[in-house]
Amino acid sequence: MSQIVFENVVKRFGDTVAVEEMNLSVEQGEFLAIMGSSGCGKTTTLRMLAGLETPSDGEIRLNGKRINELKPSERETPLVWQSLALFPFLSVIQNVEFGLRMRGIDAEQRKKQALVWLEKMEIADLAERQIDQLSGGQKQRVALARALVTEPPVLLLDEPLSALDANLVVRMQGVLSRLQKDLGITFIYVTHSQSEAFAMADRVVIMSQGKIEQVGAPLEVFRKPASRFVAEFVGSNNIFGGKVQSIEGTVVNIETALGLMTAEWENRAALSVSDAVEVVISADNFEITSTKGENENAIRCSVVSEEFIGTVVSLLLETESGVELKIQKQQREIAELDLHVGTELWINWVPDAVYLLP
């Protein structure tokens, strides 16, 4: 039995639908990331789990029991808030003790348990500090300790890393991943950041306008987007409309803006000649050469712009017919090509690199 089940859950605010007919199951011990741009319903979903919003329709079950009507205080679903929402008038340890105090646990036991968690978060030496004396990363750890001190079966996280700087984000991702593995409890992590979701989650849910677009492992979502929205959302994909010309076994020839291209397509049953299809080629699936390569698919391009982000270079190319292409390459791989704006080159790609949207 799944630990958390959303069954046809709908949430309306007046006339606007925040979450539409959501069906989702989460397994015990899973790290699930819910991802989408702002206003897609991901935070509303999380708040419904915490009991801060009541579903307008449908049913949410925790361990098989309907929890729609439970008050927030009657659930074991602590939340790590985007704003952290630490109590500014309490010290670090008093913040961590709060959940235990609300459960009527005596002072001595409370303190002992809180200290255990402060130690796990490596901030035991800050126990007596006031909240405003802490750095961003330290506050983060207090928020985690405060949520976990009651040893809940599920932890909800609402963009907890959005206020931290890039270095700290990567560090905290490590902390969270390890914590989740060690505790073996379910983490439900809401974020708009693809890198956070992909780095930590076992499964990713992509939401748009209140609907789930795709649920899957990060790599699956990245390589096999279920819809055009996902293909655009998860990053640097080139998407073209096309028309099937011929099908030979698993090889499909498609007429696109880049000319005729060959695709390797297992699931050919769904396709027939002259079907309209959408072709996705990920930005890292192209080879760049100075002469025409040996791959089935190749086209001549020139460099429009170049963006250097550390070890990776993002290129914007243009074909002779004016189609723009996004390409990402390791800086080392293309160093010898000596690319600059206007350089003419060949790009080529294997049939396997071509993905057809369902």
Next chain:
Amino acid sequence: MNTDRLIRWAIWLYLLVVFVFVFTPIITSVIFSFNSDRFPTVPLGSFTTKWYQTVISDPDFWKAVRTSLLVSVCSGVLATLIGFCTAYTDFRYQFRFKGAYIALALLPPTIPLIILALAMLAWLSKIGASGQVWSIIIAHTVLCAPFAMGVIRLRLQQMDPDLESAAWNLGASEWSAMKNVVLPFAKPALVSAFCLTMAVSFDEFTVSWFVSGLNKTIPVAILEVLQGTVDPQINAIGTFVFFTSMTLVIIAQLIFTARTNRSS
């Protein structure tokens, strides 16, 4: 550079003028309260505390002090309580006509005191409650609650709206979240609202004069002394009232700003 200095001098001068205008009469009153002459004239007579002795030995004065303290403490508590409830409603709930609700809650200080006093007198005597100590308390609570609401509302606006939800999320019932999160957060504002409303009530004359009947508060007692004679006792009482109110207001200010700065 030169204009900079000019502006700075102008600001200092302005400040000086403000302080002179505000404090000269008060300081004069303090000085004359220790002056042995019956009439406030320069040059001064010798130093004396006899006006204070007269005041202290006057049972009417003590009665007025007792009434004033009782009234200001009670209406301070009531006004703070009502002010907190209104401010919290504003913080927590969204509803139709909320703007009207807030405007209504803030209305009393905008009504001319004399009108408010007459209305209070008419209403209180209609329900047979005029001339009592608690008639003054009711009237002052009405007058002071908006001040308390203003101060507390300012504080609640600084509160992360997630804070209360966070308490529920950690297992606190609504009452428990109120007791353990909202009230502690608002505490500096509650204390300063109490001090402030107490000071307002302590100083207030017009409404007190209309509804107090025989239960004179200090400002009413002062007027009654003045109506009879010019008596330097007034200076002594004035000094006492001034320092009481100032102390309350300063405490209110200190608590509010200190706590607000620390937690923001």
